[in-house]
Ligand SMILES: *[C@@H]1O[C@H](CO)[C@@H](O)[C@H](O)[C@H]1NC(C)=O
Ligand SMILES: *[C@@H]1O[C@H](CO)[C@@H](O)[C@H](O)[C@H]1NC(C)=O
Ligand SMILES: *[C@@H]1O[C@H](CO)[C@@H](O)[C@H](O)[C@H]1NC(C)=O
Ligand SMILES: *[C@@H]1O[C@H](CO)[C@@H](O)[C@H](O)[C@H]1NC(C)=O
């Protein structure tokens with residue numbers, strides 16, 4: 059095997075204020091490389107792994123010495139090139155990206171993960187004292203951070219709200235070819251700053267492609283003198299989001315120079331690859347048909363009946379491999395007029411997320427439709443919440459709500475098409491072996507859309523969880539799911555149905571307690587004092603906001619998830635809605 063060449067030449071002059079240029083090249087990284095690893099960053103396969111794909115991980119890696127960045131008080135020219143890879147895993151989403159950074163210290167100083175990219179926190183974000191210069195390669199569409207989409211490159215000065223950002227890609231003549239930052243493939247980046255003209259240029263390209271003639275992000279008159287200090291640490295920072303919005307971040311090679319020259323070239327021939335092929339669900343390929351044929355002869359006996367989900371009975375079964383499954387049998391009458399639905403269900407199978415019940419396959423036999431799911435060994439949230447012998451702790455309840463929020467966010471925003479669930483309620487939330495909450499029955503409400511039967515023109519949903527505008531217009535939207543989730547949050551925290559047998563409306567009761575400053579009296583008595591007061595207040599208040607009859611006043615699922623995870627503050631100025 060060819061020996062990797064590391065050429066490292068750092069010219070550091072001890073005397074301060076003298077003309078000093080810094081130049082280095084790392085064509086790979088190992089334990090002897092002069093890199094300082096901060097927080098979770100480490101070496102893996104001759105690359106820097108800034109973060110793994112656990113949730114809310116921060117990692118930074120810097121050249122181990124601060125370098126002079128000014129001459130006569132002005133920021134000098136610098137140029138850097140590096141190769142990175144952002145790798146996701148099956149059943150996870152993406153978040154949050156990595157940055158090239160210059161910071162005055164290598165200390166974390168209370169930095170947060172997620173959209174703060176391991177650099178800042180909610181109070182330091184945007185403050186002049188940060189002296190932070192960053193170029194972000196952002197893989198997540200951050201709320202309140204005003205970025206375009208989950209695949210962009212931006213210039214960040216002292217804060218994570220980009221001064222300028224562009225969707226990732228590269229120019230060839232007049233055409234911009236998009237680059238998927240989170241493809242898992244190695245990607246090369248160039249950042250050049252000209253101290254004299256104060257122009258910053260950022261470019262991207264696939265490995266093997268030349269540096270584009272025209273930069274992707276280009277900013278003229280960018281005066282960095284107030285941002286960059288005399289001596290700065292240069293390196294990278296990355297962070298992951300809340301599970302499952304996580305990814306691995308790698309830096310495979312890096313060169314840098316100050317002075318007016320361009321960063322030394324990199325050896326691209328000996329790079330590792332972290333690319334992982336994510337298995338896709340395919341419509342009617344042989345394995346799924348096999349699953350069906352091996353499942354159907356088992357018959358559906360009553361002692362295998364798991365329950366009556368929406369649209370049909372659910373039975374427990376076992377594959378020849380021993381794997382346990384749940385099979386939903388869509389009843390014959392509903393199965394009429396469903397050609398379109400058949401096409402759609404195969405696309406539903408491509409929805410893969412750790413907070414959705416995995417859909418393993420489907421088939422059609424004698425005008426019935428069978429949908430095969432992974433078996434969820436801890437049953438439904440409904441059962442766990444109300445059965446006297448089960449006792450869901452606050453920790454479990456909070457985790458399950460966060461899980462459901464994350465699954466819903468995926469349905470609403472993170473897949474190619476917007477999917478509205480339409481029937482969020484405790485019996486449609488399932489708990490796997492580890493008590494992770496998983497959303498079940500997603501997308502099936504569309505059955506009604508494709509059915510010709512007159513009785514199905516009624517609104518899909520369950521009383522107490524249906525948004526008022528859905529009852530009036532019949533039009534489901536992400537916001538009507540948010541309403542249902544609001545009802546679910548209140549229900550899980552209080553251990554009470556949205557409408558109890560005596561006709562008490564849960565949301566009105568909680569508003570009353572809120573108005574009387576006795577909000578926590580709403581918490582399920584069965585928890586006694588064993589719950590986190592701060593979290594309980596957040597769940598109840600967010601539950602109230604999401605249950606607002608006015609869809610404009612509700613939050614989006616991304617914001618809900620961020621608040622539940624403590625990454626965003628509760629909105630201020632809550633008012634009791636005038637009409638329910
Ligand atoms: C680290 O890389 C350098 C430069 O390629 C090489 O000389 C050295 O043997 C490597 N060390 C280890 C422990 O692999
Ligand atoms: C990921 O890194 C964090 C921080 O170093 C660590 O606590 C966690 O165990 C790691 N997770 C995995 C799956 O390696
Ligand atoms: C820096 O400042 C000194 C004194 O003000 C001046 O003599 C020198 O020419 C300046 N150097 C540059 C590169 O501008
Ligand atoms: C936020 O960052 C600032 C500045 O780095 C730090 O002083 C402060 O303690 C951090 N806040 C939290 C809540 O960690």
Ligand SMILES: *[C@@H]1O[C@H](CO)[C@@H](O)[C@H](O)[C@H]1NC(C)=O
Nearest residue numbers: 076077078079316317318319
């Ligand atoms: C630093 O680089 C600049 C531009 O290439 C050059 O003019 C200057 O002589 C260099 N200084 C040193 C100390 O090498």
Ligand SMILES: *[C@@H]1O[C@H](CO)[C@@H](O)[C@H](O)[C@H]1NC(C)=O
Nearest residue numbers: 435436437448490491492493
């Ligand atoms: C979840 O289900 C598993 C398997 O049935 C069981 O061993 C475990 O005790 C259950 N966990 C809880 C908290 O009920």
Ligand SMILES: *[C@@H]1O[C@H](CO)[C@@H](O)[C@H](O)[C@H]1NC(C)=O
Nearest residue numbers: 449450451452584585586588
């Ligand atoms: C439920 O668990 C809590 C601890 O989280 C305990 O205090 C309470 O007594 C339990 N209730 C029942 C009915 O088992």
